[in-house]
Every structure is written in structure tokens, then in C-alpha cells.
Amino acid sequence: MKWTHKLFFALLGRCVLNAYIIFKENNPTIKVTTCYHFNILAVEGMMGNHRPPKSVRKRRSDTELNPTGAQIINPPAIDVQPVSSTCTLEKLPVGKKRDCPNNHSKRTRTAYQCPTCDKGLCPKCFMPHHRAHKLL
Incomplete structure (x- = not known):
């Protein structure tokens, strides 16, 4: 892990611990037993009514598009007159x-x-x- 990430998460952990200590001192009537329980409540409070994003659909394979195995009809060929006996489209x-x-x-x-x-x-x-x- 990069040192910047380590530093960020170390500081974040200290901030959460300080918030837990301050919360306990200012709200003695509310029962929060552990710092872990406080973390869970804090995360749930920040999440609110957030819904996770919908899963991305995968591309369907040819067998999913045509499960019967029926032949797919190609568009009609373009009729172009040959210019000479050697040149064709x-x-x-x-x-x-x-x-x-x-x-x-x-x-x-x-x-x-x-x-x-x-x-x-x-x-x-x-x-x-x-x-x-x-x-x-």
C-alpha cells in the first residue's frame, strides 16, 4: 500500500476515535458500548438512504441472441455490375x-x-x- 494511503487511513482512524471520545463525553445517556459500534453507527448515518449502483449488464453472446440456432438472415447483397472481367466488388x-x-x-x-x-x-x-x- 502506498504511504499516502497508510497516512490517510491512520489519520482517519484517529479522527473517528476522537469523535467517539467526544461523543461519549457529551452524550452520557446514549449507550454506545464500543468504538466499533460507534463506527458502524457513523457509517450507517453517513450512508443514509444511498442505494448501490445497478450492476452493469454484460454483452449478450450470439447464442443468447439466437438461442434456437436458427440461421440469421443477412441483408440482401448489393448488386454491382462488374466493370471488367477482372474487377468485381x-x-x-x-x-x-x-x-x-x-x-x-x-x-x-x-x-x-x-x-x-x-x-x-x-x-x-x-x-x-x-x-x-x-x-x-
Whole structure:
């Protein structure tokens, strides 16, 4: 434990002990048998009606989302005409994304690529990119 923590808790313990002694001297009618009992009462008094925070939910796994094991239907594939016999738009594996090099107002990550050109291209940019680079 760091020395600062040790010092803090040592001073806190002395403060609580002093509070217990002063409380006993000023309130002889109230029965507080031990310093430990006084500590418990002090902590409960400070806690008040405080509720502990709700537990954080964990992410659900795929089996929890789909307990029946039924196949999840993927969205329909985007139909893009191949520009040439070698250039096609291919979907990347799940979780993989690439930057679209065309001029977007901000960075655009896409799950599609042209394997021949080795460029990540969103479906809207596939044809214009190949026309601009005369890959027809």
C-alpha cells in the first residue's frame, strides 16, 4: 500500500476515535458500548438512504441472441455490375473494413473491396472509381 494511503487511513482512524471520545463525553445517556459500534453507527448515518449502483449488464453472446440456432438472415447483397472481367466488388470478412479512397466529406470505412485493384471501395464509389481510372 502506498504511504499516502497508510497516512490517510491512520489519520482517519484517529479522527473517528476522537469523535467517539467526544461523543461519549457529551452524550452520557446514549449507550454506545464500543468504538466499533460507534463506527458502524457513523457509517450507517453517513450512508443514509444511498442505494448501490445497478450492476452493469454484460454483452449478450450470439447464442443468447439466437438461442434456437436458427440461421440469421443477412441483408440482401448489393448488386454491382462488374466493370471488367477482372474487377468485381467483393465483401470482406466480418469485422474487416477498409477506407474508401474516393472523396467523401469525411472518412468512410467500407466492408467491400475490389480484389484486383486492392482498394476498399464502397458500393456507390465502385463504378465512378473504375471509370475515373479508365479501368473499363
